[in-house]
Amino acid sequence: MKIRGVVYNFGKQKLSTCPVKDDVTVFNRQVYYQKLGSQQDFDSKPNDWDDALPFEKIPGPKPLPIIGNTFRFLPYIGDFYGVDLKELQRRFYKQYGRIAILKDLKVAKNIVLLYSPEDIEKLHRNEGVWPHREVLNSFTYYRNILRKDIFQGIGGVATVQGEDWFNIRSKVNPILMQPRMAHQYIDKMDEVAEDLVKRMRQLANRNKNREMPPDFIKELNKWALEAAGLIALDRRLGCLDDLVPDSETQKLVDYVIEMFWLIYQFDVLPSLWKYISTPLWKRYITVLDYITLTFVKYIDETAKNIGDKLQNKAEYEMSILERLLKLDPRIAKATAIDTLTAGIDTTGKTTGAALYFLARNPKVQTKLREELCRVLPTKETPVTKEILAETPYLKAVIKETTRFCPIAIVNIRKTLKDLVLGGYQIPKGTIVHTANGVLSLEEEHFVKSKEFIPERWIRNGEKEISCKNTHPFVFLPFGYGPRACLGKRLANMEMEIVLARIIRNLFLEWPHADMKFTTTLVHGVGDPLKLRVTEVDK
Template sequence: MEQSAETIQNAVLVWTLTVLKFIQHGIMQILNFFTFMFGNADGTNKESDKSDKPKLKSVKQIPGPAPLPIFGTTLTSPALKMTNLLKANEGRWKEFGPIVKEEHLWGFPMIHLLDADHIEYASKMIGNFRPGMEILTTYRSNHPDRYDSIGLTNAQGEEWEMLHGALSPLITNLNFIKSIAPAAAEMTADFKDLIKESGPYIEDVQSLVRKFAAESSFYNVFGRRMGFMFNEVPTNMQEFLHTHDRLWRAVHQSSYGFPWWKYFPTSLWNQNAKSESLLLDMMENMIQTSIKEDSTHEGLLGGLLDVKDVSYKTKRLLALETILGSGDSVISALTFALYWISRDKRVSNKLYEELKTILPTKDSELNYDELQKLPYLKACITESYRMSNPAPNIMRLVEQPLELGGYLIPAYSLLILQWGFAVMQEDSFYKPKEFLPERWIYEGNEPRFQPHRRSLMHPFGYGKRSCPGKRIVTLYVHVLLARIFRNFEVTGSCPLEPKYEWLIQPGNVLPLTFRERSDDE
């Protein structure tokens, strides 16, 4: 009985502490944003009262869905429940206009910019602070035995500068990019064989693209092939992909609804923790294998391990994040480019004619320098980014008060620049709903079609916080598309719906038909 009573007392104590923690968190959040939300009596600053300029409206007055106490608009915003981001933003604009305020938990404002002029102006004013993935940040911060850092994507300030300084010089180095081009060409040849084995009609092209993306992302780090493009993928590599999927779903789901995982060990938290731990263990095993085999010099890993003043645990995490980030970007970019080009016979035939000038035969060697001689291929990829970009918005915390559209946006507000929506409007691009690669073929310094607001395009992010691996992703996308459309006539008619889960990903399978071309065509 004494043991039972003690157990009950402990349970009550745990419950009481949890409730107190919950209340404390809520009070702190409310206090943090009380001044932010209400400020002075009129919601503006004193300086604006003294000037002759029109009185600026406060952030409270920005239109948007009606918020609820504690939950903000997480339960009342139709847009937050949609997976098609373009349609969600169309709804925001139609109901509320070019600037829309939604609220996260505890009333934290999220300000969506939908107008091209506002986006162009704000992009010049925003800093380098952006929100991270909170569930990852929390887990990594709570496990100092395994992490010295929360990772490049989540870090801010000096920590981010340190991580960026360790990885960026390696991954953006032109000599490194050129060094992986032969391996990229080898992988594209294997991909061509996969198409022949699976085709001519392939019901789920994305499943093949995923093999290529995984193979290329691991090669970047380890400098060797891992077997993703074999008929029988190694068991440990299959496990890595499945674990990555589980982690990504947990991270996405943690961003919506009330974060019960902060207060209780929910199934979502357990899924994140187990996936994160398992991925790090697998990464450790692969790194140690490379060290034992003395093969670290083959990829980015060797350069990372040689970086001074950065701990081994941080280098390991950077290597893992490089694999996870580049793989997702390649999958999305390749799948959507295949979709858009295959839907338009005029475009695919024009691309084929250009490719024949550089690749006279289907198996002609394609090196890095020759890729620069394919302007129409580049135009097709850029246009695909405009139509279906993996990262169609930019999130930043403004570091100084910002006057925008008649409103005074306080410092440390979260701005979401919805450039993927803006580039689909008629005041931004000529015939914006049409896939038209020719818009990116300039006559001299001028585009062929107007309007043409190139400054809105940020396919890999903006400024210092842009994707450091964009050169690598660009290489793989160019090489694979060149090889595919030189070897095959690709056709398809099934719509491909976008799905927003941090990145824009294909929301359904993509069926395509690959008819092998002859060298005489």
């Protein structure tokens, strides 16, 4: 394949520059895992299978004939209608204990919910080298069927399973997960964070109480898109300017937020989209088309600008997008679009939650600012990787935020073999949700679990509140194993930089009632984020 004079030989291309023993290349590792995957034994039953209770005995709400439990989510007649998913999981835990089941749903035949970290660990330890995580069916249909002319068989890691998933993930992992690749963006991300601080000052000056506007979460979403654009497009998008409502950039932000809501309607709640084309479905396609075509335009412009330069550029000098383009333009396209869309609502909401908790807990905010003033003696001191390495309390604040407010309240797997979980037989092919979002707020696992205490994450900190002995499978904010979040390292770095800039420059206050958090496809702040901000003196 050739782009602007650069020849891409995918069969011979090494995918990692990390040193490995015995000159083992990524290609050899691929062959190894492919062979290992083909040799997995998914047919044998566990030794304790015959002693376990049958699957049919798992406790849960009783389904009705024909319609199952779907009616519970319908308006007027359903006792689950309008109930936040995290609250629903919490109710199940209180009513049924460490394992429960929702039977006979349109979105899945049965869904088992796990509330035991030991069972969650057992599930993940038996997921094989190619874990099966249920795809978003409507989203996959759009990329692989409706717009296959655009994605050309590579819809991204979120749309495939098994060896197809592994073939993509094994190529992008060495690019997106290397610390060195993330560190090359620190300077530019710091500039974006400074622009957000300037924007917050402007917004505060427009309000006599110096409060952020009710839709301030949109500003955080625009910051998140601007930061994602650096990684996925090698360019600034101008998201933090004063945008008019119908500008391309503002529409992108709004449409991505709407996309997450629409996916929730079609892939989480009961839906007949496979059988009936409704106005909401047509709106969904319109939204996805706008997002896809706009981002493809950006990617093509960037590829055109850098294409001639790649042939004379050393790999260690390349950006993430340049490496992906050199690897496979189809993978570059899908990965770039995923980076741009996934980063907006997820990183934006987590950052919003962190700002709320800091405003709500002034002692924590003061302690964080003291740490930041030590490493950033002036407001103009640039953020570097060395400085970020000296901010343990900042990292603890982010961890505590994701304990309270994880973007994903569950990890989802389909069992690839028969298992015994919670004392019950779980047949191969069962959909299982691990309710980590509920467990993370239980006193059983975290001392003073309802209090925002970043100190619990500090190594060698106070023993009374330390989470050192908490089961490691209670807290999985980015998932687990081979299918853990690809953007974890970049997302954490983005949040570290922006929180460092904001807290170093601004005092935050929260003169309102407690924030309500809501769950659709992602979990996050549900009320207007009307932070009150004042300037730090020096």
